[in-house]
Amino acid sequence: MIPLSLLSNLMPPLTSPPATGVELVNIYGLVQTFIILLLVATGVALVSRRLGFPYVIGLVVAGLLIPKPTLPSNVGLNPELVLNLFLPILIFEAALNTDASRLKRNLLPIGLLAGPGTIVAALITGGLFKLAFVWPWIPILAAAVILTITDTVSVIAAFRVVPVPARLSTIVEGESLFNDAVALVLLGLITTVHSQGAFTPFLGLKQFLIAFPGGILLGLGLGYLCIGLFRQLEDPLSSLLLTVAVALGTFQVGTGLGVSGAIAVVTAGLVIGNWGLEHETTTAQSKLTLFSFWEYAAFGVNTFIFLLLGIEVDPKFVIAAVPIALLAIVMYQIGRAAVVYPFLYVLRWFDRPIPIRWQNILIIGNVKGSLSMAMALSLPRSMPFRTEVITLVFGTVLVSLIAQGLSLPWFVRKMKVAQQSESGLQIQTLQLNLMTAKAAQAQLKELLQAGSLPQPLHDDLWNQYQARILTAESELQSICKSDIQFPDDLGQRLYQNRLQRQLILAEKSAVTNGLRRGLLSPEIAEPYLQDLNRQFIALGDD
Structure with missing residues (x-):
């Protein structure tokens, strides 16, 4: 004691x-x-x-x-x-x-x-x-x-x-x-x-x-x-x-x-x-x-x-x-x-x-x-x-x-749990460009509607951000569809897994809504939800 x-x-x-x-x-x-x-x-x-x-x-x-x-x-x-x-x-x-x-x-x-x-x-x-x-x-x-x-x-x-x-x-x-x-x-x-x-x-x-x-x-x-x-x-x-x-x-x-x-x-x-x-x-x-x-x-x-x-x-x-x-x-x-x-x-x-x-x-x-x-x-x-x-x-x-x-x-x-990789950093950089450019476009829309920005200047700035968005989307799409193996493909796999999880959660939300509103019967919806759950669990950790 x-x-x-x-x-x-x-x-x-x-x-x-x-x-x-x-x-x-x-x-x-x-x-x-x-x-x-x-x-x-x-x-x-x-x-x-x-x-x-x-x-x-x-x-x-x-x-x-x-x-x-x-x-x-x-x-x-x-x-x-x-x-x-x-x-x-x-x-x-x-x-x-x-x-x-x-x-x-x-x-x-x-x-x-x-x-x-x-x-x-x-x-x-x-x-x-x-x-x-x-x-x-x-x-x-x-x-x-x-x-x-x-x-x-x-x-x-x-x-x-x-x-x-x-x-x-x-x-x-x-x-x-x-x-x-x-x-x-x-x-x-x-x-x-x-x-x-x-x-x-x-x-x-x-x-x-x-x-x-x-x-x-x-x-x-x-x-x-x-x-x-x-x-x-x-x-x-x-x-x-x-x-x-x-x-x-x-x-x-x-x-x-x-x-x-x-x-x-x-x-x-x-x-x-x-x-x-x-x-x-x-x-x-x-x-x-x-x-x-x-x-x-x-x-x-x-x-x-x-x-x-x-x-x-x-x-x-x-x-x-x-x-x-x-x-x-x-x-x-x-x-x-x-x-x-x-x-x-x-x-x-x-x-x-x-x-x-x-x-x-x-x-x-x-x-x-x-x-x-x-x-x-x-x-x-x-x-x-x-x-x-x-x-x-x-x-x-x-x-x-x-x-x-x-x-x-x-x-x-x-x-050694840190999972930063060259491809992962590349994907995050592209996501950063997408998020910031689209946020800026949303703000431009608000300024135009409020009368704080003339239309020609709005269009010029909008096109500049749109060019950034198209470039980032094109590169992200090529990463997802590419058959080329990255030296370290961990970042690519993590990106695809996170994207897949978000899509599965969106599907589950839609099915649950359909059940609640009576548009779907449990006999049809439940097996689909169980399959979505199995897919979700099978995805790797992020």
Whole structure:
């Protein structure tokens, strides 16, 4: 059994009881601190790019090195701020930029890992923690749930250094979108059992049945309401403000109604990003303004989360916590491996198989982040061994971020999952020319109809872009029909597979529509759908 009391004296100040009374805020001092942190973050960005290590790791290290006496006492990682402001921003931005069709194609592995996978991994990790720590089951399970979720920011940062297949990236991002919500519901269930002093399977089932369907329905309702209002607004800045209100408001409404606010925000973001912004009345300027703002918002939130994470902790604590943190990492990685390998082995009977190298990355990339620390700090103060749980989580998160985060790009390279090839880059370049030229033509059409562009100039510019389109289409067609073998024909095969998947999904959508409207009978439609499913599964991974 391992005591954690030796580390408690080095814990962050947020573990102490909150101050009472009204506290005057030194605005001038906070503005100065804000400027200093921005300059530190800029310096970290420059150094990390030069040295080739992940930006978020550099922020944590920089925060550890900042002298604490130079900062105001009220600067730190506030759990309420992270859960109620930062988390909705990060979730909404990720959902807004997620292609629903890609998510749908990988719904089975994402659902398995984020749903039952999170629960099983938490139970296995909790059992191992029980062998190591002399705690009751409530804090044991709380620590296990908190350390089950993955910090996708660090993983995606590694993927940007070493490119990986699109499907693997989609699975990682999709799992993170939903496993955070599952963990929050599980932690809510644990705190409810703590406060009531009893647990029944009916209580757990009831909480899940209310949290998830309720969150989805709330997200759908507010998402489509936002779309209706969005199409009435012509000002891009007003549309932007509306999405901010929906992102933050959905989380608060969901929490107030007792459903999963995180699931509601994910659903609303998917609806707005995939259906709200694709309407013909949405201008290119509105889309550009919206996506640019949310990209900056997520980047800024991540910057301050990881920087404050490093500021929050005494460097001596990190050194002292290394042995216990390493043991905890081994334990939760065992829980992760016990889920990933069996679950994805069974998956091959129902969906396209996940290569074993991808599975290895899903395990090694199981990095912890700031949400785990915020969840630990949000535990009820009446919970026994709360300080020890926070100590374990803080130490584990910091060691995981630095050790796993720095080694992940090297490991991804060793797995050799990157599938960039000469032909693949050629195809992507042609696709880039097609997408940009057609987007420009769409904007030219809008300008002409609005009277902002004379017809002769419109025709001249239109023909220039049309020439680019015809050239790119001709070269793509020759690639698809060519009998010549590429030196590395991987890019050609991937392009054809992705194209075939999109066509199959379009066929399935048409058949499903026909069934719903009564135009097709099940006797005719079902065999055709089964054949389409077999073709889809037979296609290679992208």
